[in-house]
Amino acid sequence: MSLADSDRELVVAELDREPTRAEAALFENLWSEHCAYRSSRPLLSAFDSEGEGVVIGPGDDAAVVALPGEDESGDGDGENATYVTLGIESHNHPSYVDPFDGAATGVGGIVRDTLSMGAYPIALADSLYFGEFDREHSKYLFEGVVEGISHYGNCIGVPTVAGSVDFHPDYEGNPLVNVACVGLTDEERLVTAEAQEPGNKLVLVGNATGRDGLGGASFASEDLAEDAETEDRPAVQVGDPYAEKLLIEANEQLVDEGLIESARDLGAAGLGGASSELVAKGGLGAEIELERVHQREPNMSALEILLAESQERMCYEVEPENVDRVCEIAERFDLGCSVIGEITEGNYVATFEGETVVDVDAEFLGEGAPMNDLPSDDPEQPETELPEVDLAEAVETVVASPNTASKRWVYRQYDHEVGVRTSVGPGDDAAIIAVREADQGLAISSGAAPNWTDAAPYEGARAVALENATNIAAKGATPLAAVDCLNGGNPEKPDVYGGFTGIVDGLAEMCETLSTPVVGGNVSLYNDSVAGPIPPTPTLAMIGAKEGYDAPPLSVESESESELVLVGDLGLERGECRLGGSEYLAQFDGSDRFPALPDEPAALIEALAAVADDDATLAVHDVSHGGLAVALAEMVTDEAGLDVSLPGDDPTGELFHEQPGRALIQTESVDAVREAFDGVAPVYELGSATGDGALAIDVGDETIATDAAEIGDLRETIERELE
Structure with a gap:
């Protein structure tokens, strides 16, 4: 990991000093394309993210939308309204290096994004893209990714009900694994990733921290090299779905008892990314003692503790009087628990064994790129x-x-009926999930069309949005909201960036035409390898609502x-x-x-x-x-x-x-x-x-x-x- 010279100059000017090794690594990861969207953010204003029923749009761990027509006013946003959370993530580079763990931890990450909102995950949708099917390497990646998704999803008890699989020669050196998750919550249970109050404690709950996944954010922000499968293996996280299942149930208990003020899951850039983003959204700071983090490996350095992307971990903001109860619940579910620091009105500060290793303004760290x-x-x-x-x-x-x-070989490996909400499962145009709390069916469609967007990025992306809406309408549902995962090659190549710009504009235009707000998403660039760039790939996960569950x-x-x-x-x-x-x-x-x-x-x-x-x-x-x-x-x-x-x-x-x-x-x-x-x-x-x-x-x-x-x-x- 190394901070680019131009970025280092900005950091030095802001800090009025050279950054510490930990600070430089933290900036390098949080200012990476993967986290900061440096090449894509200027384009994303094209999306209309507002609409009736949108409770929380882009910027949080997942979006939140109210199901229509449940409260007395009939507008779906009253105190009795059922909220649906919707998020999507990519785990493309990790799935090339290690298809099983790369895909599995992609599932784990998007599920924890759902937990961060105080929601319970009820459905997954996976959209997968590989090289030509007759290539042995493509089959190896395909089988490993499907096995990873099925293993993790089946173990945590969240059904995989929708998705897509596409084969195209330009994915040969860089497959795509895009996973969406839908959850349920309501107004009382809703949690956000915005820190609330100085003096509240930061509590880390979940698996112990190891050295896996170091530099994952920066690894995801560069082209895949020819030797990536061996050289980049340490950047891939290792998942533990049984710990994730415990974390799901513990999170549910914490939310039920009203013990959480804000939350963020630990994904890209690990603890440093989650905790700094949490306080930055609230315009606050934090003081963190890194040696307090429960660890599974000896002699870990401050930088390793700060940036490791070990899985199945959540960072919670907790009022001081509730800390003991949070720790009791974590112990009940056999999860690690560390009180690592507290919210402040100052900088984001991390110390290690008495030495200050990070002392920066949280907003500059998160938004200064x-x-x-x-x-x-x-x-x-x-x-x-x-x-x-x-x-x-x-x-x-x-x-x-x-x-x-037929994709039956894929979806028959997924438990798509666990949770007893699946009315229409995979293999149909769209899945239908029973939301009994509102007596409504929730339709889910997810996918893209590489042949379309390869031939015509703008028109192909418009077609992708219309296709997903058609899938939902075919089940008798009306589109409600969508999230996107925008995948592209190296944006520094003008032709690649032109294609990426086309899919952004096309997707945004058709979603607006359909009055379907795009309430969140993910961008994955530098999907480029020695085999060349991928086709511009705008995966869209769309949900719709209908009365009842039949279709x-x-x-x-x-x-x-x-x-x-x-x-x-x-x-x-x-x-x-x-x-x-x-x-x-x-x-x-x-x-x-x-x-x-x-x-x-x-x-x-x-x-x-x-x-x-x-x-x-x-x-x-x-x-x-x-x-x-x-x-x-x-x-x-x-x-x-x-x-x-x-x-x-x-x-x-x-x-x-x-x-x-x-x-x-x-x-x-x-x-x-x-x-x-x-x-x-x-x-x-x-x-x-x-x-x-x-x-x-x-x-x-x-x-x-x-x-x-x-x-x-x-x-x-x-x-x-x-x-």
Whole structure:
């Protein structure tokens, strides 16, 4: 770890002296890209973070949103309102170096962010991105990451209910692991990360501090080197999910008894990061005695104690009269507990065995990093080069692609029913979690689309936001709020920064159009390696609300009196489909411009949610990755098939273009669907369900037919390769 010369000059000017070794390391970590957002913060003002029901927006450990319509006033912000917390984090570099521990501790970190708000975690969503599936190294990372997530989540008893998995050659040297967590709290239980009162004590609760994870924040703020898997292993934390489970329950007890004034989990930059950020938010300082920190390794230095990123630790602000009770609860749950210092009105001061090792202004430490003014190049528009492929072969290839194939191999390793709140689990368009406290269902969708944003960062990011909203509406829910994890390569490269700027603007624009505030998030840059930069990747985790917990299924029912309709564009731009960003072009090495998006996305989402909840609706499924061909295949089961006809004259474009905001609806009342979407989106009658489990697609001069067994075999690509 070393502080950059330009930053050192600023620190020396502020302190009027040279920084101590511990101070220099603390500044280096807290002023890193990972913590200070030096290259991205100037762009983030594009996001609209305010809206009805938003209780706490960006800047805390997690965002807080009130579920609508519970209190007497009907605006969702009364004393009886149920609060939902929502946060998202990345653990990209650690997951490359050590896929199991890197992914596992990513789960642990976002769960502790939830605890920091006085909330109980109820659901996880993971969005994962790897190199091409046929590469052995990609499979190694994929299997290790999934195992790490499943191990940690299953052990702590928080269900993983949603997410996504994508494969793209540009993730070969730098996979992405983005994890979101949803929690529940209310006004009385709400805690923030803002220190409240001088004289209150700082109490460290949780696992003992070791030397793991040293310099993790700075490690996450640089390109991955070729030898990262061996040289950067000490920067990866080691998780203990059983200690995390104890910490979850202890935190619940502390909150129930009203013993916590403020809280922050120990993540990036360890104790130094958590405690300094806590007091800085309150405009206060602290005095900390580092030797009081309970440690698991001998002879630890002040710098190691201050910056180690050992997991399963929380920093609490506690009133003096409540300290003993906090320690009693920690002991009851077999957790370590140290009273390490107190809140002051002065500087942030850390001592070690009587020697002052840190004495700085907390606000300068947290907010003093200068922002970067980086050059940006606009991405080039792709040329149109469409392959000539047999249509039946194209359908089989796209349906069997690892990107569009079933992800059952992944989510069957997750306990998605623990906690008995999961009404709709993984494998559907969106998950539904039962919030019985409010008699509402909470819909959760999470993911991005690397092919889309690689082809067109701005339009692709707009499409990602619309796609997540469509997933939620397909379950009959209305989008409520979102958090984002913005992943990019080295921002010092103008073309990379141009792509990153595009995904920020595109995501912000569509979320605002959908009246869905982006209430928090995370930025991960320098996802660059010897293999090159990753595609700009705007993971979005979105939640929506609906009355009750029921939702229409994704799969069709074998009903003779129903019809299957497509809502949305069959073809685009007067018959000329735009296939840019599609899995079809990815599989057959073509290129094209990205398709235009619907003209009225907000009205479309509102109408789809209403139709999904209509009694005449039997099944709903969004049309996106892989296009109509994949969506049709996903709706077929062993008991129910589909017999459909495409009414257009461009079967390739109609089957494979990936404009989001479209849905397949099995309905007993086509007229009701047409009425709901009148003036919003076109409605096409495609066909009906059958009882034989087969899929037959009439494209005019030929019929593409597959039976249930063939479809099942095509969609089991991942499972077949890994087992």
